[in-house]
Amino acid sequence: MEDTTRLNVSKLGTKKYWDDFYALERENFSKNPEDTGECWFDDNGAEERMVEFLVDNDGELRISTQSKMIDLGTGNGHLLFELCENDFDGPMVGVDYSEESVQFASHISKAKGYDTNTSFMAADIFDSSWSPGKFDIVLDKGTLDAIALSGKKFANDKTVIDVYSTVIEKLLESGGIFLITSCNFTEQELINIVQTDRLKVWKRINYPVYEFGGVKGTTICSVAFVKQ
């Protein structure tokens, strides 16, 4: 069967692209404090649906308003701030390899008063010496999509796609949840990338289905995995 999970290398897969992107967003925020930057997949209501998913599943497995969470490739940190707005007040960490993103998210957090339970750190999630501890919930909104465009390779010619699930396993407590949203991968491709003996599909978020020329599909998907 054809491997459809290989993507082309693009500037969206480079740290420089994201440093420049968040430097500009920081500048915009300094001029207008209401401008907290781009909210990825806003058109699809992805952030809203991810938060709603966690609200609806409060009490299941390790999901609670006190859950310890980490957002991978957090960008402007908006997903974590939205969780704060929905009464999640456990410790939340946003990690991003762009220091500009970390400074931007930290600045917003402080300015808007979310800094009692959110914190931000600069790290490459593939750095083997990065060890932030274990979490009840790991989040990814659009980050695997960007990572897949990096063309980065590891030992034995392994790609970021090959090693991504080991990063998730390292970060999750047993019974913890990994909730990911992608617009570059289909639901089945996401499952092929993430699912392992220890990470199993738990639930999915439903999005409106479009139909064109007799073909049905969605432009975005979110899947929740549970660590065994």
Ligand SMILES: C[S@@+](CC[C@H](N)C(=O)[O-])C[C@H]1O[C@@H](n2cnc3c(N)ncnc32)[C@H](O)[C@@H]1O
């Ligand atoms: C498409 S943006 C999504 C940002 C945010 N999750 C959102 O929904 O607005 C991808 C993010 O992943 C970050 N990123 C890419 N590769 C990374 C890596 N290896 N480690 C940490 N962050 C990374 C980028 O700096 C960028 O902020």
